[in-house]
Amino acid sequence: MKSKNETKIVSESGSQEIIITREFEAPRELVFKAYTEPELVKQWLGPKGYEMHIDKYDAKSGGEYRYIHTAEGEEYAFRGVFHEVSAPETIIQTFEFEGAKGHVSLETATFEALPDNRTRVTGSSVFQSIADRDMMLRSGMEIGVREGYERLDEILEKGLVK
Amino acid sequence: MKSKNETKIVSESGSQEIIITREFEAPRELVFKAYTEPELVKQWLGPKGYEMHIDKYDAKSGGEYRYIHTAEGEEYAFRGVFHEVSAPETIIQTFEFEGAKGHVSLETATFEALPDNRTRVTGSSVFQSIADRDMMLRSGMEIGVREGYERLDEILEKGLVK
Numbered sequence: 001m002k003s004k005n006e007t008k009i010v011s012e013s014g015s016q017e018i019i020i021t022r023e024f025e026a027p028r029e030l031v032f033k034a035y036t037e038p039e040l041v042k043q044w045l046g047p048k049g050y051e052m053h054i055d056k057y058d059a060k061s062g063g064e065y066r067y068i069h070t071a072e073g074e075e076y077a078f079r080g081v082f083h084e085v086s087a088p089e090t091i092i093q094t095f096e097f098e099g100a101k102g103h104v105s106l107e108t109a110t111f112e113a114l115p116d117n118r119t120r121v122t123g124s125s126v127f128q129s130i131a132d133r134d135m136m137l138r139s140g141m142e143i144g145v146r147e148g149y150e151r152l153d154e155i156l157e158k159g160l161v162k
Numbered sequence: 163m164k165s166k167n168e169t170k171i172v173s174e175s176g177s178q179e180i181i182i183t184r185e186f187e188a189p190r191e192l193v194f195k196a197y198t199e200p201e202l203v204k205q206w207l208g209p210k211g212y213e214m215h216i217d218k219y220d221a222k223s224g225g226e227y228r229y230i231h232t233a234e235g236e237e238y239a240f241r242g243v244f245h246e247v248s249a250p251e252t253i254i255q256t257f258e259f260e261g262a263k264g265h266v267s268l269e270t271a272t273f274e275a276l277p278d279n280r281t282r283v284t285g286s287s288v289f290q291s292i293a294d295r296d297m298m299l300r301s302g303m304e305i306g307v308r309e310g311y312e313r314l315d316e317i318l319e320k321g322l323v324k
Contacts, residue, residue, distance in 0.1 A: 014176075015178070016177070016178050016179065016288060017178065017290075062226040062243055064224040080245060081224055081243040081244070081245050081256070082243070083242060083243050083256040083258070083266055084258075084264075084266070090264065092256070092264075092266050094243070094245040094254070094256060094268065096245070096246075102246075102252065102254075104245055104246070104254050104268065104270070105268070106256065106266065106267070106268040106288065106290070108266070108290055124290060126178060126268065126288050126289070126290055127288070128179075128268070128270055128286060128288055
């Protein structure tokens, strides 16, 4: 399914951050739920063709998460802590790919209610260095983000988020 | 007490980070302890003349902390989560002043063993924006950091960290 909503990814030269903006055809409460309930998260987070196994996903302030993406026999594990989860507006968390241990980013997702029951999500990632930020860009994260959001469109459209 | 060890604070124009470097006349294991054991932390963290009340300080991967600095009847509360605590080398945590809620930084402290039982601590703070970084610099944090490290010199010299 090709979405009418474009995923905008901005990463200025010489900066330590990536800013991603995306709109969804669903109310803010539902989009927020899709970000915080593990049974929903595993249905959309990450690139197409990946299985997501959730080790833990305690989406509350002070909670931890860890999940593993699997494709073609390869495993990619990610972990972090939730600094703040304030429904339905804000999620602030750390993020680390266990394959690049010690390289951690701080992720802030802001959920904004738009007219007509639509939602805008703005995600900012700040990295410990410009080199870390550039490593993330080279990792193919853009495809994963775009495809993940298309999968999220689908589960929202199918009414799987209630 | 005037320390012979200088606190170097580097914050380049247009960057989202602050890098602080400081050496101590004590072995790495002890300096690391002084950063992670709440009864020690409260004896040095923050500017001179402040009382530190620790609400929680669970310095382990996935743990939370919250403390309140008090001076002249004013209270300043800080909170965050520990993404990683790996003795005696690395502490990665989030940091938020509750008086500026929603403005969070990612702090990485690296402890390096030097010859003669000395230790170098490198602390990096990355902020969600350049404006946030500049707000932190204007807050007088430099004085707090320098004075805190002088207090840490003292408790190390007095043999209070074992």
